[in-house]
Amino acid sequence: MKLFYSPGACSLGIHVILEEIGKPFETQLVSTRDGSNRKPEFLAVNPKAKVPALQRDDGSVLTEWPVIAWWLAKSNPMSGLIPIEFEAETRCLEWMDYLCGTVHPQGFTRMFRPGNFARDAEDEERVKAQGKALAEGFLELVARQWKGGDWLLPSGYSVADAALFFIEEWAVGERARMELPPKLKAHRAAMRNRPAVERALKKEGLS
Ligand SMILES: N[C@@H](CCC(=O)N[C@@H](CS)C(=O)NCC(=O)O)C(=O)O
Known part of the structure; x- marks a missing residue:
């Protein structure tokens, strides 16, 4: 693979x-x-x-x-890494879709690739600000809808947490400089404590 x-x-x-x-x-x-x-x-x-x-x-x-x-x-x-029970698996897919199909392309891609959305170079700052405002709203929604404990789903750690993690890393990074809602801040810290996450970050030169 x-x-x-x-x-x-x-x-x-x-x-x-x-x-x-x-x-x-x-x-x-x-x-x-x-x-x-x-x-x-x-x-x-x-x-x-x-x-x-x-x-x-x-x-x-x-x-x-x-x-x-x-x-x-x-x-x-x-x-x-995915719940066995049907309803919980469905909720896992629902979160992944929201994070990868809405939060990423509508919020963060506007911030990172404003040229994909802007009318011209002058319009890019407006697009970035719009992306940041959208991303803040999306992340607030994740925090408000949180039904799990340490992890996003009440059923425990899953692939949905890995989707949230890359978004959290982007949010706090140089290009976005956002303040995470407390729930997501704690989630990012818990993710960074996992040996698998540490290894992936290290291999990508990010730790
Ligand atoms: N819908 C795709 C989107 C993947 C995506 O946008 N990847 C970005 C990196 S985060 C990319 O490859 N961008 C390169 C480009 O647009 O030129 C997915 O969910 O995997």
């Missing part, structure tokens, strides 16, 4: 999940900062030009964060 990742990108969450599972896997750096994701070598792997992409042992490639996470968790049931 091989994970195509860019340091600190949303692929960090999938990296965490692979470390949690603990089976051997390879990593292939594809920097989105220098545009390596748009080179023909990577487009041959993922024509969408996005990380994460996961090449499985049969050579086939999975894309889309929630799907990769779901597939990894379901194909490694002993790792306990």
Whole structure:
């Protein structure tokens, strides 16, 4: 299995999940900062030009964060990374979809890639501010809707926590400089205490 990742990108969450599972896997750096994701070598792997992409042992490639996470968790049931009970699994998918399908692309992508949304260069500051305001609202919602204890789901640690983690890292990072709601601040600290998270951060040069 091989994970195509860019340091600190949303692929960090999938990296965490692979470390949690603990089976051997390879990593292939594809920097989105220098545009390596748009080179023909990577487009041959993922024509969408996005990380994460996961090449499985049969050579086939999975894309889309929630799907990769779901597939990894379901194909490694002993790792306990997704609830077994149907309603709890549904809620896990619901959170992953919100984090990866709303919080990431509508909030943080506006801050990190304003050019994708702005009318022209002058409009970029407005787009960044809009992204930050949206992201703050999204994270407040996560905190308000929190039903778990230390982890996002009441059923315990799951792949949804890895999705929240990469968002939290972005929120406190240089490019966003946001204050996390207390619940998420505690969650980020708990995540950073997990050996699998420490390993993933170290391997990506982020710890
Ligand atoms: N819908 C995709 C989005 C993945 C995505 O946007 N990845 C970003 C990194 S966080 C990326 O590869 N960006 C490169 C680009 O847009 O040029 C998913 O959920 O996996």
